[in-house]
Every structure is written in C-alpha cells, then in structure tokens.
Amino acid sequence: NLSNKTDSTIGVLVPTISNPFFSEFLQLLENYSDAHTHILMVGLDGDRSQLYSAIEGLIGQNVDGLIIAVAIQENSQVTNLLKENRTPYIVLDQNSSKNSDFIASDDFHGGEIVAHYLYSLGHRRFSVVVPDKNAMTANLALRLQGFTETCRDLGIQTTQIQIVKTAFTKHGGQRAVPNILAFKPSAIFTLSDELAIGVLGGLFNAGEQVPRDYSLVGYDDTDYAEFTNPKLTTVRQPVELIAKYVLEMLKNRIADPQIDWQVMAVDVELIVRDSVREI
Ligand code: RIB
Structure with a gap:
C-alpha cells in the first residue's frame, strides 16, 4: 500500500x-x-x-x-x-x-487543430502518415478522424487526402516517403514525432526540403522536436x-x-x- x-x-x-x-x-x-x-x-x-x-x-x-x-x-x-x-x-x-x-x-482535437492550422496557411492537399494495422489503436484512429473530419468540414475533398499506412517507427516514416512523393501533397501530417523524424530523413535523402517543398507536422512534442532541422511543428x-x-x-x-x-x-x-x- x-x-x-x-x-x-x-x-x-x-x-x-x-x-x-x-x-x-x-x-x-x-x-x-x-x-x-x-x-x-x-x-x-x-x-x-x-x-x-x-x-x-x-x-x-x-x-x-x-x-x-x-x-x-x-x-x-x-x-x-x-x-x-x-x-x-x-x-x-x-x-x-x-x-x-x-x-x-484529446486525440480528436489534436487532429482537428492540425487541419485548421494547415488550412489557414493555404494547404489543401495532404498526406497523413498513420500506423499500419498492427500498431493502429483507437486513440490514434481518433487523431486521424479529427484531421479528416475537419478537412471535410473545411470543404476539402477526400481525393485531396492520402492516408499512408506504415510501421509505427522512424523506419516506417522513411519508407512512407516514396508514396508521399508520388501523391505530391503540400503538407504532411504524421501521427507521432517518431514518424515525422523518419519522413524528414526520407525527404532529405530524396533531395526535398522541409518546409520549402513539403510542410510537415508531427504529434507528441517529444524533446527531439527541437533538435530536427528544421525544428518540428507538432502537437504537444x-x-x-x-x-x-x-x-x-x-x-x-x-x-x-x-x-x-x-x-x-x-x-x-x-x-x-x-x-x-x-x-
Ligand atoms: O509516439 C507514440 C504515440 O503513440 C503517442 O502519441 C501516444 O499517445 C501513442 O498512442
């Protein structure tokens, strides 16, 4: 006791x-x-x-x-x-x-604020990087739902949103990059900072720059977020x-x-x- x-x-x-x-x-x-x-x-x-x-x-x-x-x-x-x-x-x-x-x-709200923020800066085409079935949990699904439902309310068509499923790790984030490049969004939202770090590395290897070529938002605000280049915008x-x-x-x-x-x-x-x- x-x-x-x-x-x-x-x-x-x-x-x-x-x-x-x-x-x-x-x-x-x-x-x-x-x-x-x-x-x-x-x-x-x-x-x-x-x-x-x-x-x-x-x-x-x-x-x-x-x-x-x-x-x-x-x-x-x-x-x-x-x-x-x-x-x-x-x-x-x-x-x-x-x-x-x-x-x-408040996971739903987390997704919602990212959608509003990106929309307010002119973004209309998105890739969302989410865990594959193995790691997808109810709270992460809510984050995604908060984002997609807010986009819908803002008038963005579902064809403007690509959902990329991958392993819930840095490597998974990196492996998602070819799919993202093929879709050509202006902004990418990842459901964790760890995924964002992988995406950032993958984009760098492909010769793409953040935020010049792609904007990127993570989730968690782990202490790594301040040490990436550029520093990561994220949900805390x-x-x-x-x-x-x-x-x-x-x-x-x-x-x-x-x-x-x-x-x-x-x-x-x-x-x-x-x-x-x-x-
Ligand atoms: O980065 C790990 C993520 O998975 C966190 O956002 C945590 O909430 C968990 O669901």
Missing part, C-alpha cells in the same frame, strides 16, 4: 520503449515516484499479440497496481484477466474507458502532467479500491516551430 510507506511495485506497460514519447513517460514516472515505489516496466516492442502474456507476467510479479498505455478496451480476454485478479489499474492512450480509471488526452501532449496524474490516480485507487472511476482529461496544443510554410 502506497499510503503507509511500505514498499510497493507498480507495473507499467507501453507499446514500445524506443519511441521517445514512451521513454520520456517512463523516465517521468521514475522521477515522480517516491523511494518506496518501484516501477517495473514492460515494452511490447510494437507487438500487441504479447499484450495478454505481458499483463499476466506483471500480475505474476505481484504488482500493487498497473499503468497500461496500450489500448485494451476491445480485448475482453485482457479486461477479464484484470477483473479476475482485481489488480488496480489505470489506462491511457485509449479512446474511452468505462471500467477503469482513465487519462484522456503534456507528458509531464500525464505521468503525474497517472501516479496520483493509481495511488488513490490502491488506497481505496471502492472510489468512483476517476477520469482526467488533458489538453493538447499546437507548438509552432519551423517545419510548415504558408503557400
């Missing part, structure tokens, strides 16, 4: 540790947890088929609570496992959650707040499993740097 200062262990499950968003998140959890709280981390390395066994493994380590940053709400095997074991847990990176504590980052998820809330809320749940479901909404915002130009 966290409240009476005996040692406790919290299991954390993320889709991958190498994505900077998740490595920052894990680091912050370490920073924010006190000396009596041990953090046990598991990354799925992008392979969601390992979800069940990873959670089973963490429960087997007698964790006092779990932080789950992988969409589980459609996986009844996993939700049943958690229920049967009565393990306190909190989820993030889902589009909703009825039966657990939940941190809700407040990862410090998310890490802080997630620990607090899990602590409350462990202290009193009977309290009502806690839901915390966090806002996203556009961070304008140098990777988009007006056309």
Whole structure:
C-alpha cells in the first residue's frame, strides 16, 4: 500500500520503449515516484499479440497496481484477466474507458487543430502518415478522424487526402516517403514525432526540403522536436502532467479500491516551430 510507506511495485506497460514519447513517460514516472515505489516496466516492442502474456507476467510479479498505455478496451480476454485478479489499474492512450480509471488526452482535437492550422496557411492537399494495422489503436484512429473530419468540414475533398499506412517507427516514416512523393501533397501530417523524424530523413535523402517543398507536422512534442532541422511543428501532449496524474490516480485507487472511476482529461496544443510554410 502506497499510503503507509511500505514498499510497493507498480507495473507499467507501453507499446514500445524506443519511441521517445514512451521513454520520456517512463523516465517521468521514475522521477515522480517516491523511494518506496518501484516501477517495473514492460515494452511490447510494437507487438500487441504479447499484450495478454505481458499483463499476466506483471500480475505474476505481484504488482500493487498497473499503468497500461496500450489500448485494451476491445480485448475482453485482457479486461477479464484484470477483473479476475482485481489488480488496480489505470489506462491511457485509449479512446474511452468505462471500467477503469482513465487519462484522456484529446486525440480528436489534436487532429482537428492540425487541419485548421494547415488550412489557414493555404494547404489543401495532404498526406497523413498513420500506423499500419498492427500498431493502429483507437486513440490514434481518433487523431486521424479529427484531421479528416475537419478537412471535410473545411470543404476539402477526400481525393485531396492520402492516408499512408506504415510501421509505427522512424523506419516506417522513411519508407512512407516514396508514396508521399508520388501523391505530391503540400503538407504532411504524421501521427507521432517518431514518424515525422523518419519522413524528414526520407525527404532529405530524396533531395526535398522541409518546409520549402513539403510542410510537415508531427504529434507528441517529444524533446527531439527541437533538435530536427528544421525544428518540428507538432502537437504537444503534456507528458509531464500525464505521468503525474497517472501516479496520483493509481495511488488513490490502491488506497481505496471502492472510489468512483476517476477520469482526467488533458489538453493538447499546437507548438509552432519551423517545419510548415504558408503557400
Ligand atoms: O509516439 C507514440 C504515440 O503513440 C503517442 O502519441 C501516444 O499517445 C501513442 O498512442
């Protein structure tokens, strides 16, 4: 129990540790947890088929609570496992959650603000780089939906939007570039900074310049965004707040499993740097 200062262990499950968003998140959890709280981390390395066994493994380590940053709400095997074991847990990176504590980052709004921003600078033809089926989760689908629905409301025809599916990694971003070049958008929106970094590298290799030839917007505002050339315009998820809330809320749940479901909404915002130009 966290409240009476005996040692406790919290299991954390993320889709991958190498994505900077998740490595920052894990680091912050370490920073924010006190000396009596041990953090046990598991990354799925992008392979969601390992979800069940990873959670089973963490429960087997007698964790006092779990932080789950992988969409589980459609996986009844996993939700049943958690229920049967009565393990306190909190989820993030889902589009909703009825039966657990939940941190809700406004993914739909994230997509929406990118569409408005690009439109306001004259962009009318877009490539959106999204994860393939293997890594596509409900929260990422909401980001895409926020973008495409806003474009539709702004009068942009669906033929002006190319959706490029690729691995949810830097390499995936780089491999998406030939498809993007063939479509010739004026702006590219990637659903993570990691993808944006891959796209940036691929464009550079192809002799294309950002933002002269293509504008580019990422998502997350990881600390890499300030170190790319040009600096990346991106949607910021407040990862410090998310890490802080997630620990607090899990602590409350462990202290009193009977309290009502806690839901915390966090806002996203556009961070304008140098990777988009007006056309
Ligand atoms: O970069 C990783 C992304 O996947 C983040 O945006 C996070 O929210 C997750 O869903």
